[in-house]
Amino acid sequence: MRAANSWTALFQFQDLNFMSFSLHPRLDADTFLLGDLPLCRALLMNDSRFPWLVLVPRRADIREIHQLPETDQFQLLREITQVSAAMETAFSAEKMNVAALGNMVPQLHIHIIARFEADEAWPGPIWGVGQTIPYADETDPAVMRFKTLMSNVGGQ
């Protein structure tokens, strides 16, 4: 009986959402890893035309914000506002865009983008506009700037 119970406990433990999170391959391919906040993995979209971060709650099988437990929802909001405020200041953004779309990638992820009247897509949204211009690589000074910015946001 003891062995059976242990197996049951192990199975339940592994079934918890935080145990089985893995980043969607499409997000992994399109971004640089900046670090982990208490809830979210912070990623830099590999498109140097826009200061464009993506936050992914490290929870499995979540597509919508309202599917998260309430405590996670509040933590997500804290991380969104911390990152958004930090980017607004760092880039002197004219407007921040915050969006959970996910029509193409089913894993919940939140775009946080600093916008400028002079940017390529203004005043429209940025998705699907023009051609991506990748950073040189993850040692690109522009990428390093985002790593520094994220290290100054709480929870690193």
Added chain:
Amino acid sequence: MRAANSWTALFQFQDLNFMSFSLHPRLDADTFLLGDLPLCRALLMNDSRFPWLVLVPRRADIREIHQLPETDQFQLLREITQVSAAMETAFSAEKMNVAALGNMVPQLHIHIIARFEADEAWPGPIWGVGQTIPYADETDPAVMRFKTLMSNVGGQ
């Protein structure tokens, strides 16, 4: 002195954000009023191609979520998730899109849109796609359906 203090008090009262909220004329022109939640005015975008609601916190001079006091941020999140979950169920949506963009209208407003693989813009975002198809008027049964839906979301 008493009169002067009264005037000061009155001025301060009128200066509070919730006293001076007024809906941006562009949002007013493009939507039907559905009702007020505890924090937000709920609006239906007048484009029958998409189930598309807009929530506007009734606070003056706010452009970004992170500019709201924390209690308002949490209430905004509650209202977003309540409306988003209600729309997902009511329309059997394949995906909900939630976004604060505001590049054109500087008053903070959150788009909540039920998306379908068969809709005109899928899998891209809906903004700026094709031509708007307005509802007949505010007595259109489709508009009334949204009013009923919103009356079932808390706080009416």
